[in-house]
Amino acid sequence: MEKKMFCFQCEQTAGCTGCTGSAGVCGKDAKVAALQDQLTGAMIALANTCKGCPNEPETDRLIIEGLFTTITNVNFNQNTIFEMIQKVHNRTQELASQCGCMSATDYDMKQIWDADEDIRSLKSLILFGIRGMAAYAYHAEMLGYRDEKVNAFFYKALQTISQEFGMEQLLPVVLEVGEVNLQCMALLDQANTTSYGTPEPxxxxxxxxxxxxxxxxxxxxxxxxxxxxxxxxxxxxxxxxxxxxxxxxxxxxxxxxxxxxxxxxxxxxxxxxxxxxxxxxxxxxxxxxxxxxxxxxxxxxxxxxxxxxxxxxxxxxxxxxxxxxxxxxGGYQEDQERSGINGGKYVMTGFGHGTVLSVADKVIEGVKAGDISHFFLVGGCDGARAGRNYYTDFVKETPKDSIILTLACGKYRFNDLDLGEINGLPRIMDMGQCNDAYSAIQVAIALSKAFECDVNELPLSMILSWYEQKAVCILLTLIHLGIKNIYLGPTLPAFLSQNVLQYLVEHYAISPTSTPQQDLKKILG
Incomplete structure (x- = not known):
């Protein structure tokens, strides 16, 4: 009998509900999906075994690697995932022996997938959020930077999703994912800029x-x-x-x-x-x-x-x-002329918070003089699903006196467009990778202080595209910071239950994207 799978952690999940056949839309087969669930269940057992034991760098690294392995489009190899499961099992037994305690048994992930839809939704937000955050922690560690609070939270989050908790107990942990991810992105920003310098245009x-x-x-x-x-x-x-x-x-x-x-x-x-x-x-x-x-x-x-x-x-x-x-x-015999999606021959990058804040006075003067009417953060993960041309069309239709901040691979939809400049500033500013959402946050906070207002009162709108788990932890960070009126697309996550979605709409005014024209009219009034 052909093995079936269940996975709904990415945006392109089949039918916008979940991949349940012999293979997922991402290309992983049912056996790989099952092994990824086994790996997650083994890491939950490791985290539960660690209760009362001091955390060690070796265990931290294993947890981070294991979570990173289960992100969409990372690992399609049954053998290497199985080897990772064995490493986790061995480490669990070692810790149990060292601490003189019983090793916890592997958690069955079906307990989450088959749970009440609201509980499943909140536990999925926690799990997928820490998977994304683990990637950032991994990159920072590769440069010699680690944070004990961030690493400790991975254990707490894994322990939490194995408990029979209700919504009132799970929701604070969901928001804590966003809080800790902000600290993790700050750590990675420090690691990158200390190692390689402050990005420049x-x-x-x-x-x-x-x-x-x-x-x-x-x-x-x-x-x-x-x-x-x-x-x-x-x-x-x-x-x-x-x-x-x-x-x-x-x-x-x-x-x-x-x-x-x-x-x-x-x-x-x-x-x-x-x-x-x-x-x-x-x-x-x-x-x-x-x-x-x-x-x-x-x-x-x-x-x-x-x-x-x-x-x-x-x-x-x-x-x-x-x-x-x-x-x-040997490469090509002659130089190859290439272009972006819109025909551009080059793109710009390097507008991190260090660069943007270095010209903050020019930006602030531009707003006060009426030269800059609005800021749009248009970015996030790209994907193949129909409807993502929304982001290109949105950028093309933004007012000529507005600035487009962008980050992550969603920018490839429009980053080769020449939209001109405002007071010497390019209208499109690429802030970097998805983790450089930290830069966008720092710019937003700096502007709110300069104008003595709340971030939500700024002429700033966030139009985000999501695909995988890094986008989930970034969204939770924005929610943790109380940022409202975020437009999210091209579809809403399948793992959001109606009640959880309603909570986000009521408290944070998250909106699904509609059409560029309708959304711009709603934003600009």
């Missing part, structure tokens, strides 16, 4: 030069730095892809002359854009799609990313196989 070419090249996708700046070091002087150019684009704004990464530009558009176009390309591709984090035969021989993974029969670069970080493949393929 940078023009990034979409052209691919002739000769051997490697394309680096994902979010992990440390992996990119290590690859750049190992490719120095080898005649290989390096290009970013997807969420790695903001790397071009960091001064210590910009110093590498062979970091040339950005390849392709958003992550969901990779199966078409990677086909038969004479270059090597390295995936450092999520955003991997099922690999097609037309380029399978030139894809490599590292960190927690894994796909069957694809060469994996282990923690020793010897990128020799990637380098040798790039040299073997």
């Amino acid at each position: 940078t023009k990034v070419s979409l052209q691919i030069e002739k000769g051997p090249f490697i394309v680096v996708s994902g979010h992990d700046l440390k992996d990119l730095e290590l690859l750049l070091e190992q490719t120095k002087g080898k005649g290989i150019n390096v290009y970013t892809h997807g969420e790695m684009l903001p790397a071009h704004g960091y001064p210590k990464l910009k110093k590498y002359a062979h970091l040339k530009g950005n390849f392709g558009t958003a992550w969901q176009n990779q199966q078409k854009e990677f086909a038969n390309v004479p270059g090597a591709f390295l995936f450092t984090t999520n955003c991997l799609m099922p690999v097609k035969p037309s380029y399978a021989d030139r894809v490599f993974t590292t960190e927690v990313v894994s796909y069957p029969e694809i060469v994996h670069i282990d923690d020793k970080k010897d990128f020799t196989p990637v380098i040798e493949k790039a040299l073997e393929l």
Whole structure:
């Protein structure tokens, strides 16, 4: 009998309700989905076993890696997930032995999936939120930064979803996910800027030069730095892809002359854009799609990313196989003219909070003089579902005296548009990766202080696209901060029950996106 699955953690879930067949829309099969549930249940047992025991870095790292492994489009490999389950089981038994206690039994995730829909909804918000937050904690740890409060919360959250709690007990933990994620994003911001400098506005070419090249996708700046070091002087150019684009704004990464530009558009176009390309591709984090035969021989993974029969670069970080493949393929014989979705030949990045706040006086003067009427944060995760052209159309129809702040891969819908400038400031400012929502928050708080008003009284509107679990923890952070009137699309999460959705609408005025025209009319009055 064919194995069935249940998964509704991402935006593209089948029928907007849940993937329940032999494979999910993301491409993972039912066996992988079941193993991811087993891994989560094993981590819950580990967290419950740790009650009363001091947390140790080794256990923290295992919890973070395990949560990261279950994010959408990270791991499609039964073998590596099974190995992770065994590691968690071994660690649970070790801790039980050290602490002289009984090891907890693995939690059956069906207890959540089959629960009352409101309980299921709140526990899903907690679980999916900490999965997204774990990715940020992982990236920070790769740069030597960790936070005990953030790490301790992973245990608390896992313990919470295994308890027979009601809505009144679960809701505060949901909001706490947002609070702790803000601290986690601040940690990662500190790690990135301390390691690589404060991002600065940078023009990034979409052209691919002739000769051997490697394309680096994902979010992990440390992996990119290590690859750049190992490719120095080898005649290989390096290009970013997807969420790695903001790397071009960091001064210590910009110093590498062979970091040339950005390849392709958003992550969901990779199966078409990677086909038969004479270059090597390295995936450092999520955003991997099922690999097609037309380029399978030139894809490599590292960190927690894994796909069957694809060469994996282990923690020793010897990128020799990637380098040798790039040299073997040789790249293009002539320079390749490429463009973004809207025909642009380059994109801009590097407008983090450090940059935007450095010209805060110009921004404030522009608002007071009437030159800037409104700020729109239009960003988030991109995806393939129909209806995402909404974000392109929305940006095109914003008033010419408004500023567009953007972040994450949702920007690929419109980041190559030339919308001009206001008082020397570009109308589109790319603040970075999804975790750089922290930058947008810092700018919003600074503006509210400058104008002596509440954030919700600013001429600022947030129009967000969501796809996977990082978007969930960011949304919870915005809710924790009391930010209201967020427009969310292209669909609302399937795991939100009607009662939980109603709570969010009543307390935070979250609205589903409709049409650009209707939403702009509602926002601007």
